[in-house]
Structure formats: structure tokens, C-alpha cells
Amino acid sequence: MGSTAFALWIDALSFLISSVSFFLLPPLSDEHAENDEPQDHGGAWNRLRSDWIEAKQFLTENWLFTSLFIATAASQVFGQAADSQEVIFAEKALHLGRFGYGMMCVAAGLGFLLGSLVLSVFAKRLSTKFLLACGSILGGIGYFIYALAQGFWQAVIGLVMMGVFVTAENVGFTTYMQHAIPVEKMGRIHNLLDPPQQGLTLILMIVASAVTEKYGVRTLMISMTCITMIAGVSNTILALIPRNQNAFETSM
DSSP: OHHHHHHHHHHHHHHHHHHHGGSSSOOOOOHHHHHSSSSOOOOHHHHHHHHHHHHHHHHHHHHHHHHHHHHHHHHHHHHHHTTHHHHIIIIIOOOOOHHHHHOOOOOOHHHHHHHHHHHHGGGGOOOOHHHHHHHHHHHHHHHHHHOOSSSSSHHHHHHHHHHHHHHHHHHHHHHHHHHHHHHHHHHHHHHHHHHHHHHHHHHHHHHHHHHHHHOHHHHHHHHHHHHHHHHHHHHHHHHHHHHGGHHHTTTT
């Protein structure tokens, strides 16, 4: 409803407040500080290399976590690439103006908010396996409905559905990850996994722009959402395989 500059300044301010809030975190106890204190065995590069080797070993030995992470990361990366073309999709495919696009963003936010509220109420009744399995596939279906939408309300339905179930998927995967990764290795593993994911996101955003330019935004959205659906189905299958049940039962 305001200017683009105003929205960007508000967004930047929110990141600044988020960064400052880290100063309010309580300090680690002496026990954790001693365990997490890096040992100097030849400099920072050697410590970094040692961390990567340890993280790689964990990923190799825990194929279920690695498979779930790859599928979840693929869903996020291709979803973000599609999101980078949302303005063009709203304008060219759905024939919406700025206000219509803004309302689509509100619909997605409403879905995330609704999903968070539902999970807050029923958190103790929903297992990690259920959240991951249902959230992955139904969130992908919601995004696919949005990609196929021919008008505003169809897009809104898809976005709300996506928001609700992607929230469930994120909670399910995060809960599983917190129990699957030993605390002392969590930072090392994230440091190994996050940079490639971020780099791939940037590359796919450029690819998405090229695909939109050559084949049209509708083709791009359907292609990207199909990949996110395949990733969601993979997560659902992994969560429902009987031999993996013990891993999820310890994450409840």
C-alpha cells in the first residue's frame, strides 16, 4: 500500500533488529564453552579442514539424514528460484497489478501463520514423521496449484495451502535434525552444507530468469514446482519406510 522504497527500508530494519537481538542471547555455560573452544592444531585452515572432514564423515554414515537434507534443500532451492519470478508471474500469467501481488504475499503469510498456530495447538499430538511426510507432499501440491492458477483466488488457495504445510514440513525436519545431529557437530555440519545450498540458489535464480525470458514464466513456475513436488514425495517415502521408524520415534 506504500512505496517500494518504504517496504525495502522496513525489510532492512527487520534484519537489523534480528541481528541486534543476538546480543540478548544468554552466554554459554563454562562446560559448553570449554567443549566448544577451538583447539589450535596448525591454524584456522587446518581446523576448518578438520571440521569439514568430521562433518563429511557424519553425512556418509547417516544416509537417512543426508537423503532428507538433500530432498528438503532441493525443495527450498527450486522454490526460491521460482519465488524470484513471482512478480512477473503475477503480472504476466495472472494479470494482477501491484495490489493483487501484494495480496498474494499476504495469502502466503497467512498460510504460514495459520500453520504455526495449528502446530502450536496440536504439537504434542503430531509426530515428527507425520509432520515431515504430510507437510512435504501437501506443501508441494499447494505450490503446484499456485503454479497452475488462472486467476487470483486459485493462486490464493494454493499459497495458503503451501504456507500451512510447508510450515509443518519445516518443523518436522528441524525437529528430526536437532535429534539426529550431535550438538557438538551441528555447527560444523551446517558450515559444510549451507554454502553449497546458498550458491546453488543464486545459480538457479539466474537460470530461472533465463528460462522465463525464453520459454515464459508459466513454464518456469510449473517446472520448478514439479521438482519441489518430486522432492516432497521423496521425503514422504523416506519418512514412511518401516526401517526408518526408529529414527523418527526418537525425534518425537
